[in-house]
Amino acid sequence: MILPIYIYGSHVLRERAREVDIEKEEGLQTLIEDMYQTMKHADGVGIAAPQVGKSLRIVIVDGEDLADDMPELKGFKRVMINPEITFESKETAEYSEGCLSVPNIHADVVRPRQIRVRYLNEKYEEVEEEFNGFGCRMVQHELDHLDGHLFTDRVSQIRKKILQSKLNKMAAGKVSTHYKIAQK
Ligand code: NI
Numbered sequence: 001m002i003l004p005i006y007i008y009g010s011h012v013l014r015e016r017a018r019e020v021d022i023e024k025e026e027g028l029q030t031l032i033e034d035m036y037q038t039m040k041h042a043d044g045v046g047i048a049a050p051q052v053g054k055s056l057r058i059v060i061v062d063g064e065d066l067a068d069d070m071p072e073l074k075g076f077k078r079v080m081i082n083p084e085i086t087f088e089s090k091e092t093a094e095y096s097e098g099c100l101s102v103p104n105i106h107a108d109v110v111r112p113r114q115i116r117v118r119y120l121n122e123k124y125e126e127v128e129e130e131f132n133g134f135g136c137r138m139v140q141h142e143l144d145h146l147d148g149h150l151f152t153d154r155v156s157q158i159r160k161k162i163l164q165s166k167l168n169k170m171a172a173g174k175v176s177t178h179y180k181i182a183q184k
Helices: 030-040 132-145 159-170
Strands: 044-047 057-064 079-087 092-099 101-110 115-121 126-131
Touching: 030 044, 044 132, 057 101, 057 132, 079 126, 079 132, 092 132, 101 115, 101 132, 115 132, 126 132
Parallel strands: none
Antiparallel strands: 044 057, 057 079, 079 115, 092 101, 115 126
């Protein structure tokens, strides 16, 4: 089922999402499937549960649609439950980012070039994995959502000033998307 996406200004995007108790959480596989469909429908390459209004520590990344330009992303798809960063490189990289919850805005963000993450996959197996390149970028962007951060928090001061009026309009509900958005 395609779910409405919560937009900049929504409270759920600013909360620290809670740990998933895989034994007790009901409908977890359905939520994961719905998140995936919602992401694909919106032409996204990543989504975090708070973006569909669920304050839970679950993210999905899928780079397949970018694989023509970035062959490293061929088959790069992960479901990550309760992800935890166990290493961040000091070396950084800058990439342009966008977000389904912050439509029609792109901006450069500096983040660690390499990270390691421990998480449960969709089969609830524990995995520890290292990420590099654009995949690393996608994962960090999504993990940020679980702690209430948006990429626009991380852009340069000057860029933020330029974006602020657009963001204010968005928070006031003035936004246009090709996908369904949630009413706050
Ligand atoms: Ni995002």
